[in-house]
Every structure is written in structure tokens, then in C-alpha cells.
Amino acid sequence: MKDRQYNKSIAVMGGTFDPIHLGHLAVAQTVFEEFSPQKIIFIPSGIPPHKEGVSNKEDRYNMTVLATLNNYFFDVSRMEIDRKGTTYTIDSILELKNEYGQDTKIFFIIGLDIIKDIFYWKNYEQLIKLCEFIVVPRPNINEDEIKEMINKFSKTEIKFTFLEANKLEISSTDIRNKIANNKSIKYLTTPEVESYIIKNRLYKNNKFINIDIDEIDKFIKSELSSYRYTHSIGVAETASMLAERFGDSKEKAYIAGLLHDCAKEKKYEEKLSLCEEYKIDLDPIMRSNPDLSHGLIAAEIAKKNFDIYDENILNAIRYHTTGRKHMTTLEKIVFLADIIEINRGDNPFLKELRDIAIYNLNAGVLLGLKKSMDLCIEKNIIFHPMGLEALNSLESNM
Numbered sequence: 001m002k003d004r005q006y007n008k009s010i011a012v013m014g015g016t017f018d019p020i021h022l023g024h025l026a027v028a029q030t031v032f033e034e035f036s037p038q039k040i041i042f043i044p045s046g047i048p049p050h051k052e053g054v055s056n057k058e059d060r061y062n063m064t065v066l067a068t069l070n071n072y073f074f075d076v077s078r079m080e081i082d083r084k085g086t087t088y089t090i091d092s093i094l095e096l097k098n099e100y101g102q103d104t105k106i107f108f109i110i111g112l113d114i115i116k117d118i119f120y121w122k123n124y125e126q127l128i129k130l131c132e133f134i135v136v137p138r139p140n141i142n143e144d145e146i147k148e149m150i151n152k153f154s155k156t157e158i159k160f161t162f163l164e165a166n167k168l169e170i171s172s173t174d175i176r177n178k179i180a181n182n183k184s185i186k187y188l189t190t191p192e193v194e195s196y197i198i199k200n201r202l203y204k205n206n207k208f209i210n211i212d213i214d215e216i217d218k219f220i221k222s223e224l225s226s227y228r229y230t231h232s233i234g235v236a237e238t239a240s241m242l243a244e245r246f247g248d249s250k251e252k253a254y255i256a257g258l259l260h261d262c263a264k265e266k267k268y269e270e271k272l273s274l275c276e277e278y279k280i281d282l283d284p285i286m287r288s289n290p291d292l293s294h295g296l297i298a299a300e301i302a303k304k305n306f307d308i309y310d311e312n313i314l315n316a317i318r319y320h321t322t323g324r325k326h327m328t329t330l331e332k333i334v335f336l337a338d339i340i341e342i343n344r345g346d347n348p349f350l351k352e353l354r355d356i357a358i359y360n361l362n363a364g365v366l367l368g369l370k371k372s373m374d375l376c377i378e379k380n381i382i383f384h385p386m387g388l389e390a391l392n393s394l395e396s397n398m
């Protein structure tokens with residue numbers, strides 16, 4: 001623990017720090033030089049770990065410690081991490097006043113995008129009496145508009161200074177997306193934080209997809225007939241609806257739905273040569289019926305053209321034709337959405353399946369698999385063994 005000396009001013013920087021990056025550190029350093037506080041205190045927020053998009057608080061705390069370890073004047077506080085229940089800024093400021101003395105001036109570092117929300121915060125009138133705000137510029141946000149707004153809303157006098165800082169346009173979201181897409185984050189955060197992220201495999205399971213849906217849309221439109229393009233949109237929308245219902249990621253479901261059939265209309269020879277190019281090993285059944293491989297090819301296209309590396313999305317695309325043993329929720333969702341989406345029209349079987357799918361995902365997939373097995377028998381073609389395995393594993397769990 002670094003020494004805490006009592007002095008007349010400190011600066012506070014709050015945030016989720018998920019992860020902390022060089023932009024945060026550069027701002028802190030500028031504040032340190034411009035305002036001469038005795039310390040900059042980083043306070044990672046205590047948002048509960050189950051909240052969508054926010055990592056475990058101990059990881060966020062550890063990364064903040066690692067990033068600031070080499071600077072004597074930077075300190076990290078656990079106060080919000082350790083506080084039970086909802087954490088309010090005012091509570092942290094009061095705690096700091098107790099710790100550093102009531103006469104200590106507190107500079108509160110805040111983003112230009114956040115300061116306008118301050119009037120909604122708990123006990124904001126007390127808060128703005130206790131702090132001086134240092135406002136950090138943000139790209140695309142107009143300073144004058146914000147100043148005008150602050151003056152309009154502020155009944156109590158609010159002290160704020162706009163920081164002349166280099167706009168280092170690094171964002172935590174960008175770092176998380178890079179990790180999820182296997183790209184380097186060198187020079188965006190400190191080497192210690194980078195190693196911590198790699199060692200602990202943070203942000204690998206991409207909950208933070210930043211994939212350009214419009215690009216995918218354009219691509220499938222160019223690859224598919226208008227019938228199949230409309231079907232793909234239908235699958236994406238139905239999958240997204242089912243994901244919401246069964247607690248999976250709507251974004252992932254939508255993306256998998258859009259791409260699931262992107263290789264479907266390729267000619268027989270092209271399918272075979274793409275399998276060769278992507279080193280997809282076709283079993284004898286798929287070799288005799290290469291149409292079954294269109295999911296496997298589509299997953300490779302998703303990787304190559306759109307940098308999608310999320311295995312759950314890729315597998316949902318891969319196995320949408322056959323199914324397989326132990327399918328994930330997302331795989332089941334896309335499998336089912338492919339069958340029931342609205343452009344498939346209406347018939348008694350689809351009506352029944354749509355009714356079941358909404359309430360019981362497993363029962364829906366099972367019924368869908370049974371129907372495709374029946375169709376195979378009817379058409380005298382082999383029902384793929386992976387489908388049979390899926391069917392058996394679902395049946396044994398019913």
C-alpha cells in the first residue's frame with residue numbers, strides 16, 4: 001500500500017475500468033500536472049459481476065492496480081468494489097472527505113458525456129458543493145452546448161474546468177472487441193494489463209460484439225437470390241426473438257441467422273472446392289450430398305469476411321442443417337428459426353412447431369429433427385448421423 005499523506009487536494013477518477021487503458025492514464029497525468037493534487041485516486045465501480053458487459057470487479061480492480069503501480073502519485077481505492085448494494089458517488093466523496101480531512105479539496109474527473117447526467121445523481125446538490133469537476137473532452141460532443149446546459153440546470157453553483165487534454169481516442173469497448181477478435185492491444189494499455197488480460201483470458205467470450213451488420217446484410221444480398229435473402233432476414237429476426245425468450249444473446253442470434261445460408265446457393269463444384277480451400281473434411285454422406293456442407297462453409301466465410309471468431313456463433317451457423325449432439329442454446333435457436341421463420345409460409349406442422357418453439361426450445365428442436373428425418377425417409381436420402389445423435393441426446397433428456 002502506498003503512503004497516504006494528508007494534503008489539501010486530491011483528484012478522483014471513477015469508472016468501470018473494463019479494462020483501464022492509456023487514455024485514462026494520460027488524462028490522470030494531465031490532471032496531476034495541471035491541478036497539482038497530491039494524489040490521483042482511481043475508484044473502480046462496484047457494478048455487480050452479472051451485469052451484462054461488465055467484467056468481474058476483482059479483475060477490474062487488479063488491472064487498475066497493475067496499470068498504476070509504477071506511479072507513486074496514482075492510487076487505487078477498493079471503496080466501491082467492497083461496498084454492498086448500490087454504490088453512489090456521494091458516498092465515495094463523503095468517505096474520501098473523512099479519510100483525507102474535511103478541508104481537502106476534491107477534484108472529480110468526469111467525462112463531458114457524463115457531466116450532464118449529474119443532476120440525476122443521488123444528493124447531487126451536496127455533491128457539487130463538495131467537489132470541483134474537471135471535465136474531460138469527448139469526441140463528437142460540443143463543449144459549449146454542455147456548458148449552457150449545466151448553467152441552465154444548476155441551481156447551486158457548480159465549479160467545473162474543462163481539461164485541455166490530448167484526445168487519445170482509446171476506448172475500453174474497442175480493446176474488448178480487439179481481444180475477442182484475436183487482435184493485438186499493444187500500445188492501447190500498459191504491458192502489465194495486457195499480460196493480465198491474456199493470462200486470465202478476459203474478453204475472450206465475446207459479449208461485446210462489434211460487427212457491422214449492414215456489411216453482412218449487403219454481402220448476403222449480393223450472394224443470394226431474393227427468396228433466400230428474405231428467408232435469411234426472417235431467420236435472423238426469429239432467432240433474435242427466440243434468444244430474447246430463452247436468455248441468449250440477441251446480437252449473436254441475429255448474426256448467425258443472417259449468415260447461416262450464405263453459401264447455400266453456391267454450385268456443387270464450388271462447394272467442393274471451397275471445402276478444399278477451407279480444409280473442411282467432408283464425411284462420405286456430405287460428399288454425396290454437398291448441400292449439407294453449406295453451414296460448414298458459411299462459418300468459414302463468417303470468419304474470413306467478417307472476423308467472426310465467436311465459436312458459439314460459428315457453431316450455430318455450422319450445424320444449422322444437421323444439428324449435433326449437445327447443441328448449445330444458440331445452436332438450437334438458429335436450427336429452429338431456420339425451420340419456423342415466417343417466410344416459410346403456413347401449414348399445420350409449422351403452426352404446431354411455432355407454438356411449441358415459443359415455450360419449449362428442446363421440444364421444438366426435437367420435433368424439427370423428427371420432421372427432417374421423416375422428410376429424408378420420404379425422399380429416400382440418408383438422414384445425417386449427427387442429426388440422429390442430436391435427436392437421441394434431446395430425447396434422453398426430455
Ligand SMILES: [Fe+2]
Nearest residue numbers: 260261264321
Ligand atoms: Fe441452410
Ligand SMILES: [Fe+2]
Nearest residue numbers: 235260261338
Ligand atoms: Fe436456411
